[in-house]
Amino acid sequence: MVDKKVTLLVLSLLLLGIVVSTSCGCIETSSKSEKVGTTVLGASVVEHQYLFGLMESKYDVQVYVLGATVVDVQGVSESERDAYLGKHLNK
Numbered sequence: 001m002v003d004k005k006v007t008l009l010v011l012s013l014l015l016l017g018i019v020v021s022t023s024c025g026c027i028e029t030s031s032k033s034e035k036v037g038t039t040v041l042g043a044s045v046v047e048h049q050y051l052f053g054l055m056e057s058k059y060d061v062q063v064y065v066l067g068a069t070v071v072d073v074q075g076v077s078e079s080e081r082d083a084y085l086g087k088h089l090n091k
Contacts (some may be wrong), residue, residue, distance in 0.1 A: 008015070027051040041065055043085055048075075063088045 009030040033046045046060040059081040072082050 039067070041089065043089060045081065046083075061085065 012030055027050060029049050029051050030046045031046055033044065035042060037043055043078045044062045044064075048058045048060070050057070057075065058075045059078065060074040061071060061076060061081050061084045062083055065086060065088070071088060073080075073084065076084070
């Protein structure tokens with residue numbers, strides 16, 4: 001009787017750990033990076049993808065002008081990424 005309760009408790013905690021870690025996006029499966037522009041004006045974008053695709057991809061964006069970083073944000077959504085790139089690169 002006690003063994004069944006302990007086994008059930010362990011399995012429940014394991015399942016809870018899996019659900020929590022995947023739902024919060026803690027398990028990153030891959031990332032892709034891309035650089036656009038020139039040495040005068042450009043950007044570097046890193047896309048982070050998460051387990052099972054349950055979370056939308058998050059992006060790290062760095063925009064530089066004349067070698068100086070003007071934007072350096074991490075963990076933004078796709079629409080925020082597009083806004084940063086559009087604002088600084090489409091002038």
